[in-house]
Amino acid sequence: MxxxxxxxxxxxxxxxxxxxxxxxxxxxxxxxxxxxxxxxxxxxxxxxxxxxxxxxxxxxxxxxxxxxxxxxxxxxxxxxxxxxxxxxxxxxxxxxxxxxxxxxxxxxxxxxxxxxxxxxxxxxxxxxxxxxxxxxxxxxxxxxxxxxxxxxxxxxxxxxxxxxxxxxxxxxxxxxxxxxxxxxxxxxxxxxxxxxxxxxxxxxxxxxxxxxxxxxxxGRTTYLITFLGEASHSGTTDFDMRRDALRGAAAFITEAHDTIYLDFPGGMFNCGKIKVEPGVFNTIPAKAAVLCEVRHADEATLMTMEQHLLALAGRYAGRYNLDVQDKRVQHMPxxxxxxxxxxxxxxxxxxxxxxxxxxxxxxxxxxxxxxxxxxxxxxxxxxxxxxxxxxxxxxxxxxxxxxxxxxxxxxxxxxxxxxx
Ligand SMILES: [Zn+2]
Structure with missing residues (x-):
């Protein structure tokens, strides 16, 4: 044959x-x-x-x-x-x-x-x-x-x-x-x-x-971004006195989706895991650890996206009076x-x-x-x-x-x- x-x-x-x-x-x-x-x-x-x-x-x-x-x-x-x-x-x-x-x-x-x-x-x-x-x-x-x-x-x-x-x-x-x-x-x-x-x-x-x-x-990079605030009573703490870590994390996540979608064609963003502490319904969250990832086919653009996200996390931490830490957990080129x-x-x-x-x-x-x-x-x-x-x-x-x-x-x- x-x-x-x-x-x-x-x-x-x-x-x-x-x-x-x-x-x-x-x-x-x-x-x-x-x-x-x-x-x-x-x-x-x-x-x-x-x-x-x-x-x-x-x-x-x-x-x-x-x-x-x-x-x-x-x-x-x-x-x-x-x-x-x-x-x-x-x-x-x-x-x-x-x-x-x-x-x-x-x-x-x-x-x-x-x-x-x-x-x-x-x-x-x-x-x-x-x-x-x-x-x-x-x-x-x-x-x-x-x-x-x-x-x-x-x-x-x-x-x-x-x-x-x-x-x-x-x-x-x-x-x-x-x-x-x-x-x-x-x-x-x-x-x-x-x-x-x-x-x-x-x-x-x-x-x-x-x-x-x-x-x-x-390429894909995974980050652990941790917003740090202060636990306090959810009834007695005025809104303007709160250091709500989850609120900062939530604003960051929403904005990150928008900015990657609008400003980085071909880019992807996902946040699939959040760990909130102390995790009590009537306590202001003191800590919100966000595990998120970004993807792009171009390594240089991926790098720019990462810097953009970290700057964004810093901006929202500032807005809600929080501290923020970041750790690059994994990078697949x-x-x-x-x-x-x-x-x-x-x-x-x-x-x-x-x-x-x-x-x-x-x-x-x-x-x-x-x-x-x-x-x-x-x-x-x-x-x-x-x-x-x-x-x-x-x-x-x-x-x-x-x-x-x-x-x-x-x-x-x-x-x-x-x-x-
Ligand atoms: Zn497969």
């Missing part, structure tokens, strides 16, 4: 997808497979079996990434081109997030193996540990790329102990968490990375297009996808007689953003119906999953140096 006519087997893809969807299935029709939980372990065991059934070489590393290698060279230890996503999910999430990339990656390798195609580099389908951050966001991809940082920073002994116990259950025996750093691979061992994923937003779905090539993933891999995705579409892909920036975090500074990386999106994700109602049209898997197949062959 001509390689250009190569297609994945949609029935086999569907069977895998349905099997995986049943692991951690929830009553609402979604899945819960928190990283390192029993459900995640079951999914890992299932994946390992599928890898061996497919005739691939099973591999795992010091941080629990699970992969299957299709050996094209002398040895499975030679560099490989990675394709994959994650088996874990967030709480009561959807069946497609991560699972599409895993099942499609596996199916691509099976298809290539059956066709007897030879490529200059090994292919490796990989599931990264804890993409969703049940313990630490994108733990597996950060481990593989040597960007683990300090695993114990901002964590108490109890949390670290629980983390170690959870790792132990997966078979990762870490007397010292630092053994996980051994998962790091030298860059020359990785030939590239491709990921198929649902968009998790509604832009592609609304556009009517069926496929997008991602040009970058937004913006990442750009490789032009060469994006070209491979476009060429794959052309080769399959499909329209050229939409080009989108991802506003959700992905392992691809961790891989991007490390190796040539590309990402393919298929539409999420109504943009719903991290929800049991998350859905994609099955024909789009199959289309995405075929584009993944052809893009992978091209990116890994094969000819079509």
């Amino acid at each position: 001509d390689t250009a006519d190569l297609r994945i087997n949609p029935d086999r893809l569907r069977a895998d997808f349905d099997d995986l969807s049943a692991i951690g299935a929830t009553a609402e029709g979604g899945v819960t497979r928190l990283a390192l939980s029993n459900e995640d372990l079951e999914a890992r065991a299932w994946f390992a079996n599928r890898i061996e059934d497919a005739g691939l070489v099973l591999r795992d590393d010091a941080i629990g990434n699970t992969s299957g290698i299709l050996v094209m060279t002398q040895s499975a230890a030679d560099p490989s081109f990675l394709v994959g996503s994650h088996l874990d999910s967030s709480l009561n999430s959807g069946r497609f997030d991560g699972a599409v990339g895993i099942c499609a990656g596996l199916e691509c390798l099976r298809t290539i193996r059956e066709a007897g195609l030879r490529l200059p580099v090994n292919l490796e389908v990989i599931s990264f540990t804890d993409q969703e951050g049940a313990w630490q966001s994108m733990l597996g991809s950060r481990g593989l790329t040597g960007r683990l940082g300090d695993l114990t920073a901002h964590r108490d002994a109890e949390t670290i102990g629980a983390f170690r116990a959870a790792l132990f259950r997966t078979g990762i025996i870490v007397n010292d968490l630092h053994e996980m750093y051994q998962a790091a691979r030298p860059p020359e061992q990785v030939a590239g990375y491709l990921e198929l994923h649902i968009e998790q937003g509604s832009r592609l779905y609304r556009s009517g297009k069926r496929l997008a090539s991602v040009d970058g993933v937004v 913006a990442a750009e996808m490789s032009p060469r891999i994006m070209q491979a995705i476009s060429d794959a579409c052309a080769g399959l007689c499909l329209p050229s892909p939409e080009v989108l920036t991802s506003y959700a975090g992905h392992d691809a953003q961790i891989l991007a500074p490390f190796t040539e990386t590309g990402m393919i999106f298929i539409p999420s119906i109504n943009g719903i994700s991290h929800n049991p109602n998350e859905d994609s049209r099955w024909e789009d999953v199959v289309l995405g898997a075929n584009v993944l197949l052809h893009a992978l062959i091209r990116a890994a140096g094969g000819s079509l």
